[in-house]
Amino acid sequence: MSYKRWNVEKAIVLALRELGGTASRKIIRQTIATNEYANLKYEDVYDTKVSARTGRAYNPFLYDFNFGLKNLLTVGYISSMEWGKEISLTSTGRTAELSNYPTSEQTQLVTNYWNQKTRERVHRKLTAMQESDDKLADRDEDLVVIDDPESRQDADESQWKSDLIECLKKFNSGKFENFSRALISKMGVTIDKNRGVVRSADHGIDGFGYFKSDEFRTSRVAIQCKRYTQDQVSEPEIDKFKGVMDSFNAEYGIFVTTSHFTNRAKAKAMQGNNTVTLIDGQELADLVEKYELQITPIKTYTLNAYYYEQD
Template sequence: MTNFQDLSKIDQENFLMSKIIKALRKLGGKSFTKELSDEVVDATEEIPEEYAKLLITSKKGNEYHPFAYTFNFAVKYLLLAGFLKRPIRGTVELTEKGRTCLLDEFDPDEQVRKFADPHWRRPRKRELTDPKSGVDGADSDDEDNQVNNWKDQLAIALSNFTPAKFELFARALVKNMGVTLDESIGVSLTGDGGLDGFGYLTTDDFRTARVAIQAKRWQGLVSSPEIDKFRGAMDKYNAEYGVFITTSDFTRDAIKASRVGTRVITLINGDKIADLVAKYQIYTHPVTTYVLEDYYNNEQ
């Protein structure tokens, strides 16, 4: 089995096209672009998790994700070839062509590139095809780049937090999610039984459950042994639910471990943190802006 990162950029794009269509079908035919990217990585063993999250600094000092760069171009080609469409900003949806194509007979060159290349608005210059220039596929998907810009800023800010500040942030996050925090468990900076927080969640039918909280400000991926240790800490306080929050992401094995047994652990990675920060406006506020559509780019 050839690893994804060993393929040429064009072969990577071709490889991803059918995976993108398959993942969208699993997600119901419509998805946020980032959600789609995560689903493709989770479902594809040929794409190493470390490579999918890899962040590189170019010669010009710009940071970029090689996988995101390639993924964006694969999506762009599928859009131009009519397999996908954008119903609203930041989302992609399967067209009838995308819903009905036979993936077992899918040929990226004949079915996608042959139709997309004539519609490509500008040549794929070196700065677009060579990620070393520092372009993270931004020109291939400007709208998504604008949407994710503030999320990148948030990720950098969280990575600079001290462990103590991040734990406080995590407790603020779950508090806004409806958890009433316990004032005696998991609030000391020295740690408390392996927990970073503990609280109670009351559902609409007035049932109250104990919730254990773990917060990790990590650079690398959280592995399954960390999930197992957290589950042990949950046992100490008879917690029915667990919430594991990290600035990075989780390995495939960690995701599987979180779903084992009768007590499923909710995993919140860096992307989901950003979604929750926006939803509850935690130390942030929305700014309204407008993006001109193609109508304004045409003289006639």
């Protein structure tokens, strides 16, 4: 199925307003996916395609997201897109009536900006062709790269995280449960050696352990893992897990999936005394990065926009 192009400027502004006017690119995307701004759903933001040339998964939404940010910068709704810094709304971006966006004047500003960028890009490609044909970017992967370093970093991060999620989806149940327990252990939960390794067919629980929050309090934690390729985790699955938590006298639960959760599942997770922490595929990838679980960090450099500017 071909990817549907999205105009995401309104979604970005709504997310930033929700977040107080300033946030990182990653948090903006998470907020758009969670709140379904501008009719964008979780899968629209995070689903991947496979490159025809490399055979690797990548996130095409970054194409729309980065272009949307550039458009908002062009019309004065965000203040900058500086390397390593958060995105901030201007006073115009905070107060503008979005039902009027884009006006004819804003449309012309954006058109002029991209026409100029197209001319610059064509010039760089022609130069690259003269030097070496193999420097031309893959047609699919060009979608997620725009001419600022932060956008390229977004694309690089999305690439390896997409690969990670695809690999996790191919794990068998036992390996995915072992992976989840290893990750949760790194998060500070001590797995019970006697009760903490319970296979999925036994009582519907995949792990059990203890979390020490301070010198005086230790909580019982139940773990559930669902390795889904497409399906969302629904409310009945959370409800069932909560029942199992009761049988283990668990105060807290952690539900891990390679997919994501329905809104009703999210609401159910927060009800009652035994709340459930939900970890979807994207959060799973972020946690693997944070705790460096079976990954190897590689240090590299990207050129700032300065090197590509025309004198």
